[in-house]
Amino acid sequence: MKDKIRCVQRGKTGYPDKLMQYRGMPKELYVRGELPGREPAVAIVGARMCSQYGRIQAQEFARVLSLHGLAVISGMAQGIDGSAHYGALEAGGPTYAVLGCGLDICYPACNRHLYEKMPKAGGLISEFPEGTKPLRCHFPMRNRIISALADIVLVIEAKEKSGSLITADFALEQGKDVFAVPGRVGDALSAGCNRLIAQGAGIACSPGMLLEQFGILQENRMRTEKNTVLGLARDLDLVYSCVDLQPKDLHTILEEVPFSAEKTMEILLKLRLEGKISEPFRNWYVKVNGDVR
Structure with a gap:
């Protein structure tokens, strides 16, 4: 049943309470798997063509936050999005992807593993019916849903003009806190994050900073961490x-x-x-x- 696509209508049972708070949310959502519940959630977004450092940070932030009971939300894009989903899955926590196409289409194709696994450990969500192709204009639209489902938005690596900054703008309009991982001055992938920080976004130097924002102490609610493949610290x-x-x-x-x-x-x-x-x-x-x- 989880793998089947179902439609959830606004105002009906199952439609996310968080989306009901905002205008302009879709009248219908298509879902594979589950929708986010009332648990605290963080959206982790960033560059598709990210650095290895960015991938590591996205996966580590998602892993630690997930271990502390937070749901991780993103867009299943290449780069930061996919790494965040993988980090949450590694921790055994729920993770949700909002897509810019119909749920019968795996986009990008390179994230087929996530596409198949996430309905069993979270869910895939779209406002577009089956058969809808991943057109460029769809992705800014889906970003408003990503931010609305989250309590905090975290940006990891973003250029000066980036879809991730659109998500951050939606979050600010919705009254959400926005955090950014700072980067090196002069690095194109750091320009967007550094600008957000200059404009007042929170600085995220570690997952603990976000946990403090949620009022979660690191020594509490920590699930048993899985051993890494090599058993390294x-x-x-x-x-x-x-x-x-x-x-x-x-x-x-x-x-x-x-x-x-x-x-x-x-x-x-x-x-x-x-x-x-x-x-x-x-x-x-x-x-x-x-x-x-």
């Missing part, structure tokens, strides 16, 4: 994920992790001692064969 796991099967230089790794050079070097050394990575050339690192995640 979180910081080690983050650095490990930046190392490829082809040698990567230290400078590039430092650009992709939020740690100091000293801490990153310590973690790389630990990974080497554990046999997870090797250093074929000075300050060049590669995953050891068999450690593909």
Whole structure:
């Protein structure tokens, strides 16, 4: 039954209470899986063509927030959206995607795994009937639903002109708090987030900052975390994920992790001692064969 597409009408049983608060919401929603309930929810949005660092942050924010009982909402796009969904699924929490096409169409096709899995661990939502193609004009429309279903909107990597900023604008119009992960000055992918912060958005340097906004203490309501594939601590796991099967230089790794050079070097050394990575050339690192995640 969860895999079947059903229609939920505004004003009828099952239509999200959060959408009822705002004008301009769709009269009908098409759903595969479930709709968000009354649990606190965060929308995580950002660039499609994001950096590896952005992917890591999106997945980690979603994972930790999900472990604390928050629903994660996004748009199933490539990049930040998809990474956020994966982070929530990793934690075993519900995650919901609002699509810009009919629910019988998997868009983008590269996220087929999410498309198939999310109805069993959350839901797929659209205001467009079956057969509706993913036209460009549909995506700004769906953004108002993403923000309306969330209590807080988090932006991770966005260019100066980005659909993610449209979501942030909708959130502000709806009276929602907007947070942004700060980025390096001069980096095109950081321009949108840095502008949001300059305009008064909250600074999100860690998931804990958002948990405080929800009034959730990190030591409470934490579910049992699943072991990572290699059993590494979180910081080690983050650095490990930046190392490829082809040698990567230290400078590039430092650009992709939020740690100091000293801490990153310590973690790389630990990974080497554990046999997870090797250093074929000075300050060049590669995953050891068999450690593909």
